[in-house]
Amino acid sequence: xxxxxxxxxxxxxxxxxxxxxxxxxxxxxxxxxxxxxxxxxxxxxxxxxxxxxxxxxxxxxxxxxxxxxxxxxxxxxxxxxxxxxxxxxxxxxxxxxxxxxxxxxxxxxxxxxxxxxxxxxxxxxxxxxxxxxxxxxxxxxxxxxxxxxxxxxxxxxxxxxxxxxxxxxxxxxxxxxxxxxxxxxxxxxxxxxxxxxxxx
Numbered sequence: 001x002x003x004x005x006x007x008x009x010x011x012x013x014x015x016x017x018x019x020x021x022x023x024x025x026x027x028x029x030x031x032x033x034x035x036x037x038x039x040x041x042x043x044x045x046x047x048x049x050x051x052x053x054x055x056x057x058x059x060x061x062x063x064x065x066x067x068x069x070x071x072x073x074x075x076x077x078x079x080x081x082x083x084x085x086x087x088x089x090x091x092x093x094x095x096x097x098x099x100x101x102x103x104x105x106x107x108x109x110x111x112x113x114x115x116x117x118x119x120x121x122x123x124x125x126x127x128x129x130x131x132x133x134x135x136x137x138x139x140x141x142x143x144x145x146x147x148x149x150x151x152x153x154x155x156x157x158x159x160x161x162x163x164x165x166x167x168x169x170x171x172x173x174x175x176x177x178x179x180x181x182x183x184x185x186x187x188x189x190x191x192x193x194x195x196x197x198x199x200x
Contacts (some may be wrong), residue, residue: 010092010093010094011032011093012031012032012033012071012091012092012093013092013093013094014090014092014094014096015031015090015091015092016039016088016089016090017029017088017089017090017091018086018087018088019077019086019087020084020085020086020087021077021078021079021084021085021086021087022079022084023079023081023082023083023084023085024079024080024081024082025078025079026076026077026078026079027076027077027078028074028075028076028077029074029075029076029077029091030073030074031074031075031091031092032071032072032073032093033068033071033072033075033091033092033093034067034068034069034070034071034072034093034094035065035066035067035068035090035091035092035093035094035095035096036049036051036060036065036066036068036075036089036090036091037064037065037066037089037090037096037098038060038061038062038063038064038065038087038088038089039062039063039088039089039090039098040062040086040087040088041060041061041062041085041086041087041088042085042086042087043081043083043085044061044062044105045059045061045081046079046080046081046085047059047060047061047077047078047079047080047085047087048060048077048078048080049066049075049076049077049078050075050076050078051066051068051072051075051076052068052072052073052074052075053072053073053074053076057076057078063103065096065098067095071093075091117138117198117199117200118199118200119198119199120196120197120198120199121196121197122140122194122195122196122197123194123195124144124192124193124194125186125188125192125193125194125195126188126191126192126193127188128185128186128187128188129185129186129188129195130183130184130185131152131182131183131184131185131186131197132183133152133176133178133181133182133183133184133197134178134181134199135178135179135180135181136177136178136179136199136200137177137178137197137198137199137200138175138176138177138178138197138198139175139176139177139178139195139196139197140173140174140175140176140195140196140198141168141172141173141174141175141186141193141194141195142172142173142174142193142194142195143168143169143170143171143172143173143191143192143193144170144191144192144193144194145170145190145191145192146170146188146189146190146191146192146193147167147168147169147170147189147191148167148168148186148187148188148189148191148193149165149166149167149168149186149187149189150163150166150168150174150184150185150186151163151164151165151166151184151185151187152176152178152182152183152184153182153183153184154180154181154182155180155181155182155183156180156181160179160180161178161179161180161182163176163184168193170191
């Protein structure tokens with residue numbers, strides 16, 4: 001016996017639209033839809049939308065989507081800015097699932113790349129230590145027991161770096177990055193501490 005498969009039909013399928021609105025222009029899109037997904041807008045905070053003749057004009061930003069509870073016959077768009085506005089959006093009956101990343105507004109990014117450290121020295125100490133810190137190195141100290149006192153100055157004597165009588169108690173962890181050549185001392189008072197110096 002042959003099984004019948006209902007392929008169905010969609011009267012208002014997914015439709016991606018791109019259009020440019022002049023400054024202050026209003027545009028009506030006659031297309032039955034129960035969704036609106038704004039994919040892109042080249043001017044932020046300029047677009048307002050109304051659904052199916054409602055009297056509410058609501059702002060819309062790129063990446064936003066709205067699923068209506070019932071289909072409407074049309075969608076209206078307003079460009080509220082004083083310049084042209086190009087938008088790309090989706091309408092239709094169904095559902096849009098978009099896993100792409102959309103970012104709007106001011107986004108501050110910082111890319112930090114490093115080749116890593118070329119030399120790392122360290123160990124566990126119980127006595128005083130003389131520090132020799134080359135430029136762009138990193139000093140890490142973890143105090144296991146007792147107290148230690150750290151003093152560091154730059155070798156040029158310009159007071160660009162000055163760590164004076166910094167007391168680190170048991171349990172303290174401290175990191176220091178030297179931008180210039182530095183020297184200093186660690187004074188241990190019946191203390192045990194772990195220390196590493198990482199050089200680029």
